Amino acid sequence: MRSFDTRQWVTTVGVLVGVVVVSAALILFAGADPLVGLRGLVEGVSSSPYRVGEVLVGAVPIAIIALTLIPALRAGVFSVGAEGQVTIGAILATGAILATRDVLGDGAPAPVFWLVGAVAGALGGALWALLPALLAVRWRVNEILSTLLLNYVAVGVLGLTLRTWLASPEDTATPQSERLPEAAALPTLIPGTRAHAGILLVIVVAAVFIWWRRTPGSTRLGVFASRPKLALRLGATRGRTIYSTIVVSGIGAGVVGWIQVAGVNERLLGSVSGGVGFSGLAVALLGALLPTGIVLAALFFSALTAGAVGMQSATGTIPSSIAEVIKGVLLLGVVCIAAVQRSPAAAVAPSGTPAAADDDAVPGPGAGAAIEAEAGTSAEAERSEGLR
Template identity: 70%
Template sequence: MKAIDRRRWVLTASVVLAVVVAAGALILFAGADPFVGIQGLVEGVSSSPYRVGEVLVGAVPIGIVALTLIPALRAGIFSVGAEGQIVVGAIGAAGSVFAVDQLLGGAAPSILLWLAGFLGGAAGGAVMALIPAFLAVRWRVNEILSTLLLNYLAAGFLGWTLRTWLASPEETATPQSARLPEAAALPPLLPGTRAHWGILLVIVVAIAFVLWRRSAASARLTVFATRPKLALRLGATRSRTVYSTMLVSGVGAGVVGWIQVAGVNDRLLNSVSGGVGFSGLAVALLGGLAPIGIVLAALFFSALTAGAVGMQSATGTVPASIAEVVKGVLLVGVACIAAYQRNPAAVLAPVDAKTAADEAALAAVPVTAPGDEPETLVGTLTEAEHEGGRR
């Protein structure tokens, strides 16, 4: 095993261990037996098919967001805008479903409504992702700051939407849309639970990224994060990398918005995102940017929330909100991993090894591609030096 992989998994295991210790300490502080609390947590996620279904329902959106963040994080682009992208994706999905259903007089088949919701959600998430990508490329606005601020803009847009063109015709205590047509709902996967067929989408996306990790595109993104001048010579320009990686994460978050509307809530609610975007970023880092690790981390993260109710019932004194405190400890640990993984190759690889790797990679790339003018190559190398200086 490579040194970088070994140290990364040691860090991940340390974070998980710290979460368990913190949970035990909090249970003990609340006046309960930690072993009883942990046993209640386990029973809370496995005592019935419904509990198992709740774990799966919670893991689906977190897993998809985390998986589609892999390209951006591998390139060193930290986007925290999944919350807003989920919101706008949910709005686009709900609006598309209602529009198609109304256009066909309420007789639209399920497959058409699913397609409309999927495409509407993906488009909404993509738009919200391309805005900060454009700001980063055009004016070098920090993507963390722009995506964070756009989350508030999306929340305001959702509130306005639920009071105007997507408002429910019925009197409700909280703003919400009308119920989606029954044909638009994702069918249940496990009888008697809320688990739906969207779970299969997680498997498909995970397999796709397992294959993608073996491609040249994945390697170029890793090079871009650590050696931008070399990556530019290999064809990974800054604008292309920012746009493509942000687009992938935006589409994934937008699809999650559709899944939350069509598979869980059956309507558009003000709480459609529910912190899934931030959880997805944490899970992506906790899973080591590896698809299998991310799927396992998503299940673990969802089990914390689903099992907190069982912990409360078993102890009688520990509130279910302890899951949020434990998640906070987990997020602190993930932040440490993020700081470590920002440029791991530069930390672990010897200078001579990096220089040799650069020379070997440059030797493998033709000096000029067919049809390229010498001036174009000179301009590209000049831009590479400029980009490297800025970084």
């Protein structure tokens, strides 16, 4: 059971109160009534099925990126390269889909386009993520710096791509690719909205990571974040940990690139990432690296964006960009919580400690024995260290 941490809860409540106060102050500063703004925010999210669908559409990419960041952040590997990985994944997914159309024609089955797009996107994101992983393992280049700088390189690659081999044959005001085949588009789940089948993928990914949190691999990553030398004795080497966790996040971001192309825009645009990479990182921290918490946080972030339009309409003075300001304040609050806890990942403690965030995880068949074996190995390692 998790021990009750008074300081943690006081900090969390204080952050939430601070976000509400700052939001109300911003609304007042814009010359509007905070209650009117709040009502507009709620109506902007729930006034019609289309608006509900927009919340779901916006939450899908953020949730997938945040979920696939769990292993990296749990191990203390802080990657901020999801933006670039989304971009490269979208480029390869678009190219692969159009190449498949050229080979098989527009009449190819939709699942073929989906599979090709998903695999190509995942491959693109993984390859782009391997670059900072290689730099970190081979030359110990800080992964925060390398992933951040590679985002700008990816933007340059996208701009070059949209002006050369993926440029639309039509004259357009902004660089973009040609439209994807109709069969390549993800099916709509809610009629009259843009809510697509990517929502189902979020459920699948969340279920996978709920299961993963019960495995010994999750324990090893938690130990690696706090005691790397002990984790080495459990088989979690530095190189293997960095490569595996960053590649997992790259695969998730690359799949998001395919979803943004096939499920939302139906073509490759220069704004394909749209800031979802940074939002995904914020949501992962806000959700405390818990799959259910991440999904709820992604819905909250998306609701802020969608509701800000309703707030602007209700007040007439508040710009919709206020949502980004509130997100920033909220993220600062999450950083404060993480600083209070002094956790290397975020608002969680390594698995296997009294403050671990695995309370809801019930070990499956065979998992208990594996964890007990690791615990025995850990105890032996600690005893051996004490004797030296």
